[in-house]
Amino acid sequence: MSHKRIPKRKAAIAAGSVVALGAAAILLPHANASQDGSSADAAPKTLKATDASDLASQLQDMLGQAFAGSYYDSGKQQLVVNVISGDKNVIVQAKKAGAKVREVGNSLAALKAGARTLKAKATIPGTAWAVDPKTNKLAVTADSSVTGAKWDRLTSTVKSLGADMATVKKSSGTFKTLVSGGDAIFAQAEGGTVRCSLGFNVTASDGSPAFLTAGHCGVAAKAWSDSETGQPVATVDQATFPGNDFSLVKYDDPATQTASEVNTGEGQAVQITQAADATVGEQVFRMGSTTGLHNGSVTGLDATVNFQSETDPGGVDTVNGLIQTDVCAEAGDSGGSLFTQDGGAVGLTSGGSGDCTNGGETFFQPVTAALQATGATLGDGGAGAGAGDQAGTADPSASAGDQAGGGDAVGGGDQAGTADPSATAGDQSGAGDQSGVGAGDQSGAGDQSGVGAGDQSGAGDQSGVGAGDQSGVGAGDQSGTGAGDGSSQTETH
Missing domain, CATH: 2.40.10.120 (Thrombin, subunit H)
Structure with a gap:
């Protein structure tokens, strides 16, 4: 054979x-053109998930350190963007681009620093973690094999990060x-x-x-x-x-x-x-x-x-x-x-x-x-x-x-x-x-x-x-x- x-x-x-490989649609010019000059209160655009992903990438580049993650609201077909800057111009920019904007407390840099702490102190078989933009926290998961001293080590590390930075849950498998x-x-x-x-x-x-x-x-x-x-x-x-x-x-x-x-x-x-x-x-x-x-x-x-x-x-x-x-x-x-x-x-x-x-x-x-x-x-x-x-x-x-x-x-x-x-x-x-x-x-x-x-x-x-x-x-x-x-x-x- x-x-x-x-x-x-x-x-x-x-x-x-x-x-x-398909070329990503250029969304920002279109989005900006579709809004009027006072678009601070513009309604979020209705987007397909793929278009939302493209827009999220562009906003991350445009907003820089003020960008704190994003997610797709499939029910409303909207891109939700987290921002940490108190600069109202940042919020206006994101809204003009067609996103729904949320002001949050944790920057991506802070969340990544928390992930590095988990890596250094809690790299335990049966654990996993990822940034959850919906909660603006690190979502930590432990499988059923993480018990006893391993569980104590994981939970103490998560606790050290603060309740506003990370959460931990158990998986049955x-x-x-x-x-x-x-x-x-x-x-x-x-x-x-x-x-x-x-x-x-x-x-x-x-x-x-x-x-x-x-x-x-x-x-x-x-x-x-x-x-x-x-x-x-x-x-x-x-x-x-x-x-x-x-x-x-x-x-x-x-x-x-x-x-x-x-x-x-x-x-x-x-x-x-x-x-x-x-x-x-x-x-x-x-x-x-x-x-x-x-x-x-x-x-x-x-x-x-x-x-x-x-x-x-x-x-x-x-x-x-x-x-x-x-x-x-x-x-x-x-x-x-x-x-x-x-x-x-x-x-x-x-x-x-x-x-x-x-x-x-x-x-x-x-x-x-x-x-x-x-x-x-x-x-x-x-x-x-x-x-x-x-x-x-x-x-x-x-x-x-x-x-x-x-x-x-x-x-x-x-x-x-x-x-x-x-x-x-x-x-x-x-x-x-x-x-x-x-x-x-x-x-x-x-x-x-x-x-x-x-x-x-x-x-x-x-x-x-x-x-x-x-x-x-x-x-x-x-x-x-x-x-x-x-x-x-x-x-x-």
Whole structure:
């Protein structure tokens, strides 16, 4: 298989792709022109989330140190901008640009200083923090493994920052990296098979076809296949983890044709048109081969997550600059696509806590940062898959229905399941409870029990077999059997 041209439907293995980076709209001149000269009391503009993100970036540059963060009010479709300056001219400028303005107490510099204190004093496995512009505070989260002296250390550090600077909450699950995504990919590593997901097809800086996936996937194994027992079809070119969490993987066949879309099930797809920065408050969709399609909102940016090290039992794998969301994910979803309804490629699934029954936090590597670091561009460089290979366009606002485990998410024509990114947790037959597949349990084949070899036998069904087969063992089966048991031969991240 590695010596033949990959069929187009198999090249659609990535959960996404796009044609090119879109140019951001220049909003400020338009916004200023639309207001009268006395626009201190101008009403906030109605904006799409992507336009709000562009406006936020421009206001950050324009307002300088007075800018204290922003978020998107999806209900009112407005950009809310925090400012700390008492200079009324700053407020007038932001309002003239079309934003709703709030005066707050904490500057971004102060919040970042607080984050540095947390890093120095509370880098504990199972903790995470991010700036929450809605509260103008640092939102600190501790998973269920943070107890006793670790919990005391964390809470005392948060308390030292002050109640007006940071808050802390407990998460019911444990933070872990999750391997799998829009469509499943597989690699052989010491101890057994590793399963991840392809996020977005890209064109590498040398013009060759490639894809982005999670960095911890690329670190775990070098050669990747589109089926558990198939020959490798792609090779890791760059992989970064910890610190960041992205990999660039090049297809072995330079003639590979790739899909410029996210497969969402039942032959449906969402066309990806640009890379997009996340905005707090906007609605986003995640596609994963374990749990299929789920949606939620962005809750924080520039998040720091401290995973238990997979190689050092007493160590920490810290990843910075992540997107924090309330979208659920489970074991087997790593590397998969985070995208917007209007076709923006936003993130690559990194890790999180919880599951798609009880919910939880999931963190994503920003696509824009991965593209900048690797020199890749989204899309296929004009060589995209033929129209006959990509059936239908998904409507992200369609009703929920039968999204079970992502369906047969291997190519546009192989997709089973519905194309609804708004499917609820109840409709998504997931892989059971991933709470025992902690990062610390993921070093050996026995620990990574999420998907046993017996559950993924057919090459055609590898990337999204039904809920019952897709690592869809119960909570007890996914809890990590321990290296000594060796009961599962496929690691799911």
